[in-house]
Amino acid sequence: MTREAMEFDVVIVGGGPAGLSAAIRLKQIASEAERDISVCLIEKGSEIGAHIISGAVMDPRALTELLPSWKEDGAPLKIPVTEDRFLFLSEKGSFRVPNFLLPPVFQNHGNYVVSLSNVCRWLGQQAEALGVEVYAGFAGQEVLYDENGAVKGVATSDMGVGKDGKPTEAYQPGVELLAKYTLFAEGCRGHLGRQLETRFKLHDGTEPQVYGIGIKELWEIAPEKHRPGLVMHTAGWPLPSDTYGGSFLYHFENNLVAIGLVVGLGYSNPYLSPFEEFQRYKKHPEIRQFLEGGRRVGYGARAITAGGLQALPKLVFPGGGLVGDDAGFLNAARIKGSHAAIKSGMLAAEAVAQALAQGRRRDQLEAYPKGFQTSWLREELYRARNFKPWMSGNLWFGSFMFGIDQMLLRGKAPWTLHLKPDHTKLKKASECEPISYPKPDGVLTFDRLSSVFLSNTNHEENQPSHLTLKDPTVPIRVNLDLYAAPETRYCPAAVYEIVRDAAGKNPRLQINAQNCVHCKTCDIKDPTQNIVWVAPQGGEGPVYVNM
């Protein structure tokens, strides 16, 4: 089957903050130099912003560098942070850390409560106005290599392929997008980024990447309880002290509140369900006081990178590079990644533009990692680098040590701690206690299916499942028999189910691919890495609004 091919100077895979910023920066540089750089950006969501979900409290530093007139131009950063609160929770009580004791990473003066989804929609409009060709509804399915093994572009997914793998009546082959340089901006655990890391050994000599899953709801609350700009973080209950994680509760605009829980995916108990932990967290008195009398209007989930500086892979390979969380620039200590994504996109764009001006193509963009080394982003990530390792050990000791690391040693401790891959830390079910979670009450807490409904996710039913298994016997032989099928618990969209026949025998794994919200947790946490997430055909998945 021959695919049509189209050529550009630069192809960018992914329309999040990193990809869009790289595109915008390229066009800015082209305009200043009075040259032309053709930029094509593809996004698997049905529109820019559809697959973007984040807390979020945004540091405007990088946006101001990229688009200094963002305020006049109507960027949706309208709610400045007015108050920070940090609480340690126990089952019924709480302890509020006095603000003067909070390390600078937890102080948000000067930052904005935003919907990152809406910010990306705005960035998308800026990119299109500058002449970037933005194509939403097209997923990058395959990396293309030239005769020297350099990346020469990507192919978009075929549309209308049936469940049996054969073309249906609606079949349209994908298109090859060829470029001098290709930037991968798929976000955390991008499926093409993962292939590139393996092929080009980008993690040789670095720590492994580690992750958390963020589950978020959007609530419309009673106006008298709403305090725009109030930013609250908690740690402790309901997570056990050996599990990394914490919650956020941000008061946004229009009586909306963004509330969520991040659970580190290095957790050891296969009976843990991040979704259920999030649901029961909402019943804590400090949390429910805001939600009572309100109603839930949005739901979604996404894995996030947490490894920081020491887990960053090599950023470039022949023909392209990784930007944003496809590499993993998120600052876990500040719980912020969008400013880092924007800055990384700008740095990569500057390196690409320089290479194009020198008449180069499909080689190593060394200027990008060099630019990163001398940037404020690297300095910021350096100071925060020991956060995740400390907080993965024990909450109390970790908090204490991180406090020392930040307040006394100002982030310049003479050591850099190590990380272990998340999927290796799961203990066998026989070694762990099942956790009994309360049933949803339908007012404050909910079940997974009604939650997935609010993510607006949908997929064409008649297509091959995009959750692929390397070995189809492993789900029962290993996952169920040894680990009690953890995927049935960590998936926030109830994609995985163990079904048995009428006699209760012959268990098999049923994959409800239609529910998938593209969070990538299964790709990360499966104990034998047997589940490999690939992109379904473009234009599907969640449609996040104000998330």
Add this chain to the structure above:
Amino acid sequence: MKILVAVKRVVDFNVKVRVKSDNSGVETANLKMSMNPFDEIAVEEAIKLKEAGSATEIVAVSMGPAACQETLRSAMAMGADRAILVQTDVELQPLAVAKLLHAILKKENPQLVILGKQAIDDDSNQTGQMLAALANLPQGTFASKVKLSGDGVEVTREIDGGLETVALKLPAIITTDLRLNTPRYVTLPNIMKAKKKPLETMTPESLGVDVKPRLKTLKVQEPPKRKPGAKVADVKELVAKLRSEAKVI
């Protein structure tokens, strides 16, 4: 043969809407918008007729704010040759849309006008029928099959009792139902080509049409929550409840 296809920009069918807290309408800010699914079917049918050699030109029409251009570009990416946007920020109701389409019909003189049977935001199911009445043209609504024959068209309609086939002289108005066809996916090269196809913008005033709304929405509210069901012990209790609680006997 020239075909006119009308397309409407509506909230995407996947997105859940909610009522504004002041009950004045539905919250639509920041929601994903798409072409009305029945209109996609209309565009697809027009393209099928062109591919079969029966049609020579497909003109896509939409009315509304400037953002409707995206919907028209989608129609051209599917295969429409050119587009017309009647741009206005006034709330358009079916009668106004029918009048605008009538004005365009008089300018363009298509042999066939294909519309979706209804829009998924207001579910009015009126525009096609009103247009046929204004233009004094035959109509085949709820079409599940369209076949050109001689100098007319046979439309098989989905009706309550089953299927009904009507023979219409051209020019005629057809509104599409779900089973007529499966709209094709838009390909990247076609999206790029569509950017260069002509898109003409005009206003209701330039067509001499008064689009002021005739209907006023007083209140919008969510349907009452379903009450949980209750088990009854015997027929006696059932009859008593039907009489006293449900008040149906």
